[in-house]
Amino acid sequence: GENVEQHPSTLSVQEGDSAVIKCTYSDSASNYFPWYKQELGKGPQLIIDIRSNVGEKKDQRIAVTLNKTAKHFSLHITETQPEDSAVYFCAASIPTSGTYKYIFGTGTRLKVLA
Amino acid sequence: ETGVTQTPRHLVMGMTNKKSLKCEQHLGHNAMYWYKQSAKKPLELMFVYSLEERVENNSVPSRFSPECPNSSHLFLHLHTLQPEDSALYLCASSQGAPGSGSGNTIYFGEGSWLTVV
Numbered sequence: 336g337e338n339v340e341q342h343p344s345t346l347s348v349q350e351g352d353s354a355v356i357k358c359t360y361s362d363s364a365s366n367y368f369p370w371y372k373q374e375l376g377k378g379p380q381l382i383i384d385i386r387s388n389v390g391e392k393k394d395q396r397i398a399v400t401l402n403k404t405a406k407h408f409s410l411h412i413t414e415t416q417p418e419d420s421a422v423y424f425c426a427a428s429i430p431t432s433g434t435y436k437y438i439f440g441t442g443t444r445l446k447v448l449a
Numbered sequence: 450e451t452g453v454t455q456t457p458r459h460l461v462m463g464m465t466n467k468k469s470l471k472c473e474q475h476l477g478h479n480a481m482y483w484y485k486q487s488a489k490k491p492l493e494l495m496f497v498y499s500l501e502e503r504v505e506n507n508s509v510p511s512r513f514s515p516e517c518p519n520s521s522h523l524f525l526h527l528h529t530l531q532p533e534d535s536a537l538y539l540c541a542s543s544q545g546a547p548g549s550g551s552g553n554t555i556y557f558g559e560g561s562w563l564t565v566v
Contacts, residue, residue, distance in 0.1 A: 339491070369555075371557070377559050377560070378451065378455075378539050378557035378558050378559045378560045379492075379539070379557045380451065380557065381554055381555075381556065435553075436505070437492075437494070437555060439491045440491060441489065441490065441491050442491075
């Protein structure tokens with residue numbers, strides 16, 4: 336069935352180091368991949384996204400890479416700061432029966448240690 | 450401020466109670482969604498409304514009843530819930546209606562924490 340696997344489930348890094356979160360999707364028809372950040376007590380907020388016709392996208396300290404052949408995409412955060420601590424979710428947009436839906440990963444809890 | 454406002458933020462209800470969750474979006478979007486977020490599980494899509502018409506109902510028990518009176522407002526009516534229904538309920542909206550093209554970014558509200566006792 337359709338699913339998105341996300342790893343790791345938890346990640347601790349020292350402030351200033353880089354963090355990488357990886358997701359693998361199953362449906363080759365997936366064509367849009369957003370990443371959301373959810374801080375404690377808040378709803379998920381979009382931080383970056385990538386479409387299937389692009390291999391990499393960068394926005395300041397965050398970047399996303401997409402490997403369509405391997406069906407995986409990754410979030411990269413450089414120069415991590417304590418305020419980057421949150422739960423991060425990946426998602427894949429899947430067209431289905433004339434509509435589309437998002438399949439979400441199970442989330443990665445990132446802790447940035449000062 | 451995400452442009453999607455949910456009330457109440459916290460709700461405790463007994464299994465025989467009737468309550469409602471409210472969502473309002475100020476983004477001029479045409480589609481609205483209810484998601485359920487439970488610990489250690491992926492976000493679960495419950496309902497999708499496009500231009501006030503329900504276009505998806507993901508086998509959600511009838512004790513959850515959605516209502517979309519207009520494109521800016523969405524309700525989730527709750528009746529005779531079970532303790533396992535305790536979760537964070539997230540409302541979201543997107544510009545385009547499902548099927549109008551991929552990549553219609555979903556914007557979430559802050560969520561309503563529901564505890565069923």
